[in-house]
Amino acid sequence: MVNVRSMIALYAGKFSKQVLKLINSSGTALPGKLALRIDNNFLDNIEEKCDTVIMVTGTNGKTTTNNLLNHVIGTRTDKILSNLKGANMIQGIATTYVNNTKDHYDYGIFEVDEGTLRSVTRYVKPDYILVSNFFRDQLDRFGEIDNLVEDVYTTIEKLPESTLILNVDDPLVNKFTQLPNKIIKFGLDLDLDEVQNSSLSMKNCPLCEGKLQYSSHVYGHFGNYECDKCGFKRPNPDFVVSNLEEKASSQMITIDYGDEELVFEYPYTGIYNAYNVLGVFTVCKQLGLSDDEIVSAMGDFSFHLGRMEEMEYKGKIIKVILTKNPIGLTQVINMISNDERSKTVVHILNDNPADGEDISWIWDAYTICEREETVLHYYCSGIRAEDIALKKKYDNVPLDKIKINDNFKEIIDTAIEDDVEIVYVLPTYTAVFETRDYIENVVKSN
Amino acid sequence: MELNIYHLYPEHLNLYGDLGNVNCLKRRCLERGIEVNVVNFTDDEKPDLNDGDIFFIGGGSDRAQQLVYKDFLQYKDVLKELIEEGRAVLAVCGGYQLLGTSFIDKQGNNIPGLSILDYESKYTGDKRIIGNIIIETTLNLEPNKLVGFENHGARTYSKYQPLGNVLVGRGNNDDDMKEGIVYKNYIGTYLHGPVLPKNPHLADHLILQALRNKYGDVESLEPLDDEIENKAYEKFIKLYGK
Ligand SMILES: [Zn+2]
Numbered sequence: 001m002v003n004v005r006s007m008i009a010l011y012a013g014k015f016s017k018q019v020l021k022l023i024n025s026s027g028t029a030l031p032g033k034l035a036l037r038i039d040n041n042f043l044d045n046i047e048e049k050c051d052t053v054i055m056v057t058g059t060n061g062k063t064t065t066n067n068l069l070n071h072v073i074g075t076r077t078d079k080i081l082s083n084l085k086g087a088n089m090i091q092g093i094a095t096t097y098v099n100n101t102k103d104h105y106d107y108g109i110f111e112v113d114e115g116t117l118r119s120v121t122r123y124v125k126p127d128y129i130l131v132s133n134f135f136r137d138q139l140d141r142f143g144e145i146d147n148l149v150e151d152v153y154t155t156i157e158k159l160p161e162s163t164l165i166l167n168v169d170d171p172l173v174n175k176f177t178q179l180p181n182k183i184i185k186f187g188l189d190l191d192l193d194e195v196q197n198s199s200l201s202m203k204n205c206p207l208c209e210g211k212l213q214y215s216s217h218v219y220g221h222f223g224n225y226e227c228d229k230c231g232f233k234r235p236n237p238d239f240v241v242s243n244l245e246e247k248a249s250s251q252m253i254t255i256d257y258g259d260e261e262l263v264f265e266y267p268y269t270g271i272y273n274a275y276n277v278l279g280v281f282t283v284c285k286q287l288g289l290s291d292d293e294i295v296s297a298m299g300d301f302s303f304h305l306g307r308m309e310e311m312e313y314k315g316k317i318i319k320v321i322l323t324k325n326p327i328g329l330t331q332v333i334n335m336i337s338n339d340e341r342s343k344t345v346v347h348i349l350n351d352n353p354a355d356g357e358d359i360s361w362i363w364d365a366y367t368i369c370e371r372e373e374t375v376l377h378y379y380c381s382g383i384r385a386e387d388i389a390l391k392k393k394y395d396n397v398p399l400d401k402i403k404i405n406d407n408f409k410e411i412i413d414t415a416i417e418d419d420v421e422i423v424y425v426l427p428t429y430t431a432v433f434e435t436r437d438y439i440e441n442v443v444k445s446n
Numbered sequence: 447m448e449l450n451i452y453h454l455y456p457e458h459l460n461l462y463g464d465l466g467n468v469n470c471l472k473r474r475c476l477e478r479g480i481e482v483n484v485v486n487f488t489d490d491e492k493p494d495l496n497d498g499d500i501f502f503i504g505g506g507s508d509r510a511q512q513l514v515y516k517d518f519l520q521y522k523d524v525l526k527e528l529i530e531e532g533r534a535v536l537a538v539c540g541g542y543q544l545l546g547t548s549f550i551d552k553q554g555n556n557i558p559g560l561s562i563l564d565y566e567s568k569y570t571g572d573k574r575i576i577g578n579i580i581i582e583t584t585l586n587l588e589p590n591k592l593v594g595f596e597n598h599g600a601r602t603y604s605k606y607q608p609l610g611n612v613l614v615g616r617g618n619n620d621d622d623m624k625e626g627i628v629y630k631n632y633i634g635t636y637l638h639g640p641v642l643p644k645n646p647h648l649a650d651h652l653i654l655q656a657l658r659n660k661y662g663d664v665e666s667l668e669p670l671d672d673e674i675e676n677k678a679y680e681k682f683i684k685l686y687g688k
Binding site: 357361386402404 | 460462463464469639644673678681
């Protein structure tokens, strides 16, 4: 049955999109916002149109996971509705629907902000929910993730039909195994024994406040842990990464499940990417995809939008990576530390509301680069250029390597002429799109 | 010369990058040839507080602050005496509240603080205070402003000398435009940033007081190359000053 109100909402949304186009504004959430204003049950339409709905939530890796899921499932069908650009609040998801063109979709795949899951699932009941991790975010205004985890937990309590895909290396996610839902667990059987950053690793049990003892450790608060008080511990995952072999710009990943073992090459480095890959693999196995289908699709995944994009300029690689919170920045620096090539690093730190106005989050990240001798310069830019420069000073970087200029275009112009093999550009959220576009223009016009 | 920097409960009270304060104190001592021992006071390790020259206590989640409150109750008299004696102490945000007579939990209930000093932090039902802040400090510092970011739900009321008068932002509460407190060489504040790397003149104030306590006749500290610190400070005032 056609719901008139909802039709009006849809066309109002579409109309606003045309207007936005005319005035050359990207405003990814506005059409959805308008549609919701007219019909606040607007999102009901999504569930009707999509056979299977998958939601991805958690602090880090949502956009990558969503794009990778789309890419892999996209080898089977082009009928997928998804918010690929990362607009993960309720208006952004509604905008996705405003933009839709098909009568029916095989899959609806959405990344959903942890704080938005409650309002979105009021209208759309997901068949699968992938919960990847909980880290303190730079937008964590209340100074604790406990409330957020509790909010997601009580939201999912009202969704008993949803199958949960859980990263049990994270104690906060493992807590969700207590829910009566069907549960599939994934995790990494690795002991990386990295530098521990005390403000990023958690030591208390999410159930009883007892101390968590780690027998192995991956990063942040991920690892194989057990509470010395109540016995809460990481269970054996159903899907496991049992080995990782990092190469210059790819990694060999070994996934074990049941009696199967698969080894394949994934074209991006970083342990956090191994988590994204394993999460996507686990979801795809629930959907009935074959190992070969998944693995070969993953092998040719390429990612745009500045999450992990590589461009070439005068024989060197320019790599743009979004860094938006302490654990993300720590992981990216760790990846850069593993890179033996000569390099220059460009930080672009903004403090707009979407970045987090409190830039003290950079002090929670571990930003010391190993192989310091391979880094030619640290360029510091963005609205708070001086603040990231100060952090680099505290990392004991020689001061003559630190260059400050809050004009990101000027700094990129300089940095990409450095005599190095690779230029890492690390913008925060509100800088990522314009940075990427600017570099693309420079690269193309060369 | 040598200073012992005591970091109270770093495993629990570690929000908002405030660990950077300890790094700052250490760094600014080492650059001047002052030896430094950073000593962690934790659930499991209880080194003698009397040996501390500078104490730092940060803020944590509600549950973390509760854990610390229970654990530190038996040591509070020692710290109180040290503050009376004039030891240098910096308490930020949750740590600042914890040392007063009351603070609030997640639900907004008023709960008892350690009562080391007589000021209270309470729930008023008003929205959290979040944003950039600039204060004019009551300490004799050059420059005379302090910059940072405040993020707190409770309002603090005190009769002590404030750390500063608020120029931009809110400070302790909604009423008196005061920020933080100063009592002898104890400084309580809501400023994050972290506050010391962003305001090296405040860090040096703590170091100087600690050296005077221990070595008596220290007149001033050798200046350091603070070019980047000064740029960050000036940028902040340019962006957010009125
Ligand atoms: Zn426990």
